[in-house]
Structure formats: C-alpha cells, structure tokens
Amino acid sequence: MARRTESTTALGDRLSPFQKLYLWLIAGFILGPFIPLIVQSFAFRWAWPDLLPSTWWLEQREESIVPLAWDYVFSPYSQVWEATVNTVFIGCVVTVICLIICLPAARVLARESFRGKAAFEFFLSMPLIVPEAAIGIALLMIFIYVGLAGTYTGIIIVHLIPTIPYMIRMLTAVYQGLGRDFEEQAMILGASRWQVLRLVTLPMLLPGVIAGALFTFLVSTNIFLLTFFMGQGKIITLPTLLFSKISGGTLDASAAGITLVVTLPGIILLLITERFIKEEAFGKGFGN
Amino acid sequence: MASRKTNELVRMRKERWLVMMQLLPVMLVLVLLFGGALVLGVAQSLGFAPWFGVNTFPDLTYFKALWGEPSFWRSLWLTLYYAIAATVISLVLGILVALALVRRFRSKTLYKYLYKLPLMIPYTVGIALAVIMLGNGGMISRFMEFVGLIDDPSQFPQILKTHMGWGIIAVYVWKQTPFVALTIYAVLLGVGRETEEAAAILGANKRQVFFLVTLPQIMPGIISSTLIIFAFNIGAFEAPFILGGGFPDTLPVVAWRYFNDADYTLQLQGMATVVSIALMASGILYSYLAIYRRYERRIGRH
Numbered sequence: 001m002a003r004r005t006e007s008t009t010a011l012g013d014r015l016s017p018f019q020k021l022y023l024w025l026i027a028g029f030i031l032g033p034f035i036p037l038i039v040q041s042f043a044f045r046w047a048w049p050d051l052l053p054s055t056w057w058l059e060q061r062e063e064s065i066v067p068l069a070w071d072y073v074f075s076p077y078s079q080v081w082e083a084t085v086n087t088v089f090i091g092c093v094v095t096v097i098c099l100i101i102c103l104p105a106a107r108v109l110a111r112e113s114f115r116g117k118a119a120f121e122f123f124l125s126m127p128l129i130v131p132e133a134a135i136g137i138a139l140l141m142i143f144i145y146v147g148l149a150g151t152y153t154g155i156i157i158v159h160l161i162p163t164i165p166y167m168i169r170m171l172t173a174v175y176q177g178l179g180r181d182f183e184e185q186a187m188i189l190g191a192s193r194w195q196v197l198r199l200v201t202l203p204m205l206l207p208g209v210i211a212g213a214l215f216t217f218l219v220s221t222n223i224f225l226l227t228f229f230m231g232q233g234k235i236i237t238l239p240t241l242l243f244s245k246i247s248g249g250t251l252d253a254s255a256a257g258i259t260l261v262v263t264l265p266g267i268i269l270l271l272i273t274e275r276f277i278k279e280e281a282f283g284k285g286f287g288n
Numbered sequence: 289m290a291s292r293k294t295n296e297l298v299r300m301r302k303e304r305w306l307v308m309m310q311l312l313p314v315m316l317v318l319v320l321l322f323g324g325a326l327v328l329g330v331a332q333s334l335g336f337a338p339w340f341g342v343n344t345f346p347d348l349t350y351f352k353a354l355w356g357e358p359s360f361w362r363s364l365w366l367t368l369y370y371a372i373a374a375t376v377i378s379l380v381l382g383i384l385v386a387l388a389l390v391r392r393f394r395s396k397t398l399y400k401y402l403y404k405l406p407l408m409i410p411y412t413v414g415i416a417l418a419v420i421m422l423g424n425g426g427m428i429s430r431f432m433e434f435v436g437l438i439d440d441p442s443q444f445p446q447i448l449k450t451h452m453g454w455g456i457i458a459v460y461v462w463k464q465t466p467f468v469a470l471t472i473y474a475v476l477l478g479v480g481r482e483t484e485e486a487a488a489i490l491g492a493n494k495r496q497v498f499f500l501v502t503l504p505q506i507m508p509g510i511i512s513s514t515l516i517i518f519a520f521n522i523g524a525f526e527a528p529f530i531l532g533g534g535f536p537d538t539l540p541v542v543a544w545r546y547f548n549d550a551d552y553t554l555q556l557q558g559m560a561t562v563v564s565i566a567l568m569a570s571g572i573l574y575s576y577l578a579i580y581r582r583y584e585r586r587i588g589r590h
Contacts, residue, residue: 019388026385027402030462033417036427040420048425048441049433101317104310112307120311126322128516129573131523133540134566137547137558138329139321145339160317168314222410225525239410246412247530249449251419259416266408273408274401 034263041069041256057253069253073261078254080261083241087265090152090227090237091220094159095213101160102167102212109168110175124168127161135161136229143230150232158226163216170215174208214273221265238262333560340552350560359536360561364568367538370453370528371521374460375514381461382468382513383506389473390481404470406463414459415530422447422455448531455531460524464517468510475509476502504587511580515573522569539565 015023040046043053044060057069072078108114109121127135139158140149148154178201186200202209224239231240242262245255335347354360385403389396406414421427429444438444448455487501528538537545539561546558 013392015388015391015393019384019391020393022384023388023393023399026381026465027399030403030406030466033421033427036420037417049430051430051434101313105314108307108310114304114307120315123318124314126318129519129569130322131519131540131565131569133523133525133543134329134562134569135322135325135523137543137562138325138332140547141332141555141559142324142328157317157321161321164314164318218408222408224410224412225523228525239412242410242412242416243526243530246416246419249419249423249530251416251423255416256420259413263409263413266405266410266413270401270404270408274404 037256037259040251041253041260043253043256044068070257072254073257078258079236079241080238080258083236083238084261084265086235087221087237087239090155090159091217093152093156094163094220095216097156098160098163098167098216099209099213102164102171103209106168106171107175110172110178111180125165128165132162132225136226139226140229149230150234152235154230155227155235158230159220159223161226162223163219166219167212167216170212171205171208174205174212177208178204211273214269218266218269218273221269238265329559329563329566332556333563335556337556340555342553342556350556351564354557354560354564360542360564362536363539363542364564366451366453366528366532366536367522367540367565368568370456370460370538371518371524373453374457374464374521375518377457377461378464378468378517379510379514381465383472383510385465385469386472386476386506387502389469390476403466405466407466407470411459411463411524411526414462415527417462418448418455418459418531422458424448449533451533453528453532456527459527459531460517460521464520467517468513471509471513472506475506479505507580507583511577515576518576519569519573523565 039053042057043055044057045055046053057071061068061071073080105124109117136158143149143154143158148157182200182204183196186196191199221237222239223237224243227235227237228240228243231237236244239262242255242258245258251259331345333350334345335350336343336345389400393399419426423429424441424444424446428447429438429441432438432444483505484497484501487497492500523540524538525540525544529541529544532538532541536542543558543561543565546554546561549555549558
C-alpha cells in the first residue's frame with residue numbers, strides 16, 4: 001500500500017516547472033499578439049522603432065475631417081455593422097437548418113445498426129477532410145450557373161457542408177448518453193410518438209442540442225473561404241470584411257479595430273460555450 | 289405462423305424505411321453538394337464546359353498543360369510543405385498542452401478559457417496578428433531594435449511574404465495547437481489515469497509510461513485531429529494569399545487566380561488544379577489511414 005501511494009506521487013499529479021513554463025509560453029504565444037493589436041487600434045502615428053505610438057487617436061480625432069480609428073470602425077463607411085448583422089443572420093439560419101436535418105440522423109446513428117453504417121459515418125465526416133478550396137471553387141461554378149452565387153441562400157447552403165459533421169457528432173454523442181429507457185417507459189404508459197418526442201426526448205436532449213447549436217453557430221461565423229467564394233463580394237461577413245482590410249499585408253488603426261471587433265463574438269461564445277460544451281462531450285465527438 | 293412471419297417482415301421493412309427517412313435529409317444535402325461539386329469539377333477539368341462554348345470531353349489537355357508547368361510542381365511542394373510543417377508543429381505543441389492540462393494547477397479554470405480563444409475566431413484574425421508581430425515594421429522587429437540587434441527595418445529578417453512561409457505556418461500553428469490540445473485533452477479525460485498509474489507501479493519510467501501507455505491511448509485523437517487540420521491546411525486560402533511569397537503560390541491560390549483570370553478558358557485549368565488538390569489530399573489521407581490501420585492491428589486493436 002505504501003508503495004502504491006509512493007508510485008502515484010512519483011507519476012505526478014502536479015505540473016512540473018518545465019510544464020508551468022511551457023503553459024506560460026503557449027499563453028503568451030496565443031494572447032500576447034493582442035496587446036500590440038489593441039495599442040495599434042488607438043494609435044494615430046506609430047513609426048518604427050517606437051515601442052508605443054508617438055501620437056494617439058484621441059489627440060487627433062478633433063483635427064481630422066475623416067473619421068479615424070475607432071470612429072471609422074463605428075461609422076457606416078467601415079461596413080462593420082452590416083457584416084455583423086450578416087454574420088449573425090447567416091449563422092442563425094445555418095444552425096436551425098443544420099439542427100433540423102441532423103437530429104433525426106443522429107438519433108438513428110446512435111441507436112440503430114444497419115448495413116453500411118460505417119460507410120455512412122465516414123461519408124458524413126468527408127467535409128472535414130476534403131479541402132475547402134476544392135469544394136468551394138467547384139460549387140461556385142454550379143452556383144453561378146443556377147444563380148445562387150452572391151445570394152444569402154447560396155451562402156447558407158454552402159455553410160451546411162462544414163457544419164454538418166460537427167453537429168452530427170455532437171448530437172450522436174448526446175443520444176448515445178441518453179439511453180432509451182425513459183422513452184420506452186413513456187410509450188408503455190401510452191404516449192404517442194409525438195408526445196414522447198415533445199415531452200421526453202427533447203427536454204432531455206436540450207443541453208446537448210444547445211451545445212451543438214452553439215458550436216455550429218461558431219463554425220459558421222468563422223467560415224471565410226466559402227463565404228468569400230459564394231458571396232462574390234456582394235454579401236460581406238466579419239471574416240471577409242477583415243480579409244478585405246488586411247489583404248494588402250498591412251494593418252492600420254482601423255484594420256486593428258476591425259480585427260478586435262471580429263474577435264469579440266468569439267470571446268462571447270467562448271464564455272457561453274465553456275459552460276455548455278464539456279471537454280468530455282467534445283472528446284466523444286472527435287476522439288474516435 | 290406464416291402470417292406472423294409476414295407481419296414481422298412488414299414491421300422490419302417499415303422500420304428500415306423509417307431509418308432511411310431519418311437519414312435522408314442530411315444525406316441529400318451532402319450528396320447533392322458533394323456529388324454535384326465532384327461530378328462537375330471532374331467533368332469540367334476534362335473539358336466539359338458548354339456554357340463557355342468548350343466541349344471536348346473527355347480531354348486531358350488541361351491536366352497536361354497544368355502538370356507540364358514546372359511552377360505547378362513548385363506550388364504543390366509549397367502547399368505540402370506549409371501543411372505538413374504546421375500540422376507537425378501543432379501536433380507536438382498541442383499534445384504537450386494536453387498533457388499539462390490533465391495535471392492539477394492553480395488557475396486551471398482560467399487557463400481552459402484562455403487557450404481555446406483561437407478556436408473561436410477566424411483565421412483572418414490570426415493573419416492580422418501575424419502582420420503586427422512578424423512584419424518588417426512589426427513588434428518583434430521593434431524589439432530587436434530596442435535591444436540593439438538591428439537599426440533599420442530592412443535589416444529585420446523577412447518572415448512574411450517569403451516561400452519559407454514562417455508567417456503562414458505561425459498562423460496555422462496559432463489556430464490549430466488549441467484544437468489538437470482540446471481533442472487530446474478530451475481523450476485523456478476519457479481514458480483516465482489508471483493505466484498510466486498501473487504502469488508506473490509496475491516500474492515503468494516516465495518515458496516508458498508516455499510512449500508505451502499514454503501515446504497508444506491518445507492515438508485515435510491524434511489521428512482524427514491531424515486528419516482535420518492537415519486537410520484544412522492543404523485547402524487553406526487566406527493565409528497563403530496574404531502572407532505568402534507570391535509566385536509560385538500554393539495550389540488553392542493558384543486555382544483562385546486561374547478562376548478569376550479574364551481569360552475564362554483558364555477556368556478549366558483552374559478546375560484541373562482543384563481536382564489535383566482533391567486527388568493529392570485524398571491520396572495522402574488514405575495512405576495515412578492505411579498506415580494507422582496497420583499500426584492498430586499490430587498493437588492488437590481494430
């Protein structure tokens with residue numbers, strides 16, 4: 001017994017100093033670059049090699065005729081508001097459609113076994129492993145031909161491709177954890193199929209459904225390439241707006257401000273999803 | 289007896305029909321979009337484009353023209369190089385993060401928020417961060433001046449817009465390390481630490497515990513996360529477009545340029561590029577999975 005406790009502590013439950021340093025470095029790598037980004041968004045003049053701007057936005061904003069930095073970001077010229085509305089709208093519609101078509105499939109995948117199930121599951125994860133550029137350009141040809149390019153419908157349809165695999169996996173994991181005892185009991189007690197769905201299955205599924213929906217929304221809001229191809233410059237979302245601001249390879253104060261605005265929904269979603277999406281559930285979706 | 293059997297059969301058929309009906313919506317969407325893209329892409333790259341007045345199907349000239357150019361092979365190499373380098377680096381960094389995350393430490397809750405941030409935001413944000421950090425006038429360049437290593441921006445080693453692609457790789461790694469970490473961490477939570485502890489009790493050292501116990505356990509997570517990020521990196525467009533070194537570009541950028549060329553017959557060559565990307569990606573992913581199957585069989589799993 002003594003030996004056992006000794007070995008357990010020998011394996012180590014706490015971080016080694018090296019790991020501590022490593023986690024700090026990774027945190028610095030992930031978050032560090034945001035500091036100069038925030039500074040840049042408030043800068044008016046920031047010449048090389050100054051470590052801080054020599055003139056700030058607030059000192060200049062009264063003297064300039066055109067809106068500067070954050071004034072520009074919040075002005076209609078920047079199209080930030082339009083892009084935000086588009087992003088949220090597309091994300092919501094995609095999430096709802098994805099949920100509707102994935103729920104029945106996930107139920108079947110979690111509970112029934114049928115011929116060709118493995119092949120079907122592989123087929124469902126195809127969108128994750130087929131390069132986006134390949135699908136995007138080929139679909140764009142079709143969409144131009146049928147007149148869906150540059151429309152909301154077109155963008156919403158292509159957003160289904162990368163979101164379906166995530167939604168299916170998360171919902172299947174939820175159904176697997178659910179078990180069918182409660183449903184069977186309700187049926188024995190005389191509930192109809194519809195009643196079972198409404199009164200038993202859905203309430204029990206709800207946390208998982210919320211997690212899947214949030215994740216789908218997140219994936220949709222982050223899609224750049226498919227939106228860029230299908231939007232044809234007519235419909236802008238936050239990622240494509242940012243792309244157009246930085247595609248020259250430079251970053252001025254207003255572009256830095258827009259970058260921060262584009263980051264904001266991610267931070268909000270992070271705070272929400274951390275409560276709903278547990279690592280364990282995510283693992284069920286991707287660990288195998 | 290016979291009627292009972294028929295009843296059973298009818299019930300089974302009805303059930304199978306129900307299963308099919310529930311799978312149908314998702315299948316329809318994917319088959320239409322995927323199948324449509326696949327069929328049209330392949331047909332067009334083989335010379336079927338009646339809407340441009342081109343119809344020489346089947347015709348290999350577009351592939352021949354594309355594959356005959358040396359720049360295509362340089363593009364292919366660049367695409368592969370960025371994708372593989374970024375995938376390997378993210379994998380190693382991500383596994384190390386996951387191994388640290390299963391330990392207990394102060395402010396773990398906070399850290400679990402922080403490291404996931406890149407997962408939540410678009411790649412374009414990562415590109416903006418790369419510009420502000422790694423550009424010639426960027427923060428690292430300024431710090432090098434501050435400590436006296438350089439005294440002109442032009443002396444700063446070019447990181448962005450070169451074919452070494454450090455900027456592109458940095459963006460991919462920044463975005464994908466958290467993804468690998470999250471996937472592996474989830475798998476580690478799922479398997480628990482009992483087998484590791486058992487191995488340690490039986491006298492395995494840290495190294496042996498990792499390579500003989502932990503690594504095989506997290507293998508499925510490693511495989512699925514590398515498949516996903518590698519495929520993404522092959523088809524990524526925005527980072528190589530903004531941070532790449534210009535001609536020769538990576539294949540998705542090449543395809544896009546062909547596609548937007550004023551000479552619309554080049555679109556067929558663009559489609560040949562797209563088909564080449566898909567062929568290459570599926571070839572690599574397929575052999576990767578095949579090797580993994582053999583490994584699984586060797587360690588006695590299937």
